[in-house]
Amino acid sequence: MIYTMEEMLEHYVVYRKEVVQKCCIHPDGDAIYFPERDYWIPFDSINSYSNIVRWVMHMTEKNWIDISMIREMIYLACSRHGIDSFSMPPIPLKSLEHWSKDGHDTNS
Numbered sequence: 001m002i003y004t005m006e007e008m009l010e011h012y013v014v015y016r017k018e019v020v021q022k023c024c025i026h027p028d029g030d031a032i033y034f035p036e037r038d039y040w041i042p043f044d045s046i047n048s049y050s051n052i053v054r055w056v057m058h059m060t061e062k063n064w065i066d067i068s069m070i071r072e073m074i075y076l077a078c079s080r081h082g083i084d085s086f087s088m089p090p091i092p093l094k095s096l097e098h099w100s101k102d103g104h105d106t107n108s
Helices: 005-022 049-059 067-081 093-101
Strands: 031-034 039-042
Touching (some): 031 067, 049 067
Antiparallel strands (some): 031 039
16 A cells, blocks of 8 residues: 555654653653553663663563564653764674673674
């Protein structure tokens, strides 16, 4: 099916409303909030690339989270802290040294 620009915009508005109901800024303004679970992440704990990755890894262990919520969480954290979510730095190979010392293959 081919949509007109107007139809695409309508679908996007509906999608955004659904996402914001699941993941938004806490009413106090100091955290990312998941209202359906009354779960929040303080903005000061998700304030860098590495902290965002840690939280994403943690949240993906939850059986109630979905990809749209993860994307919104990343967007909100990056927006709050002035982080460009499209140019996250690569993981330096040096940080993988401990992994290879434990016998894991870093080339795969």
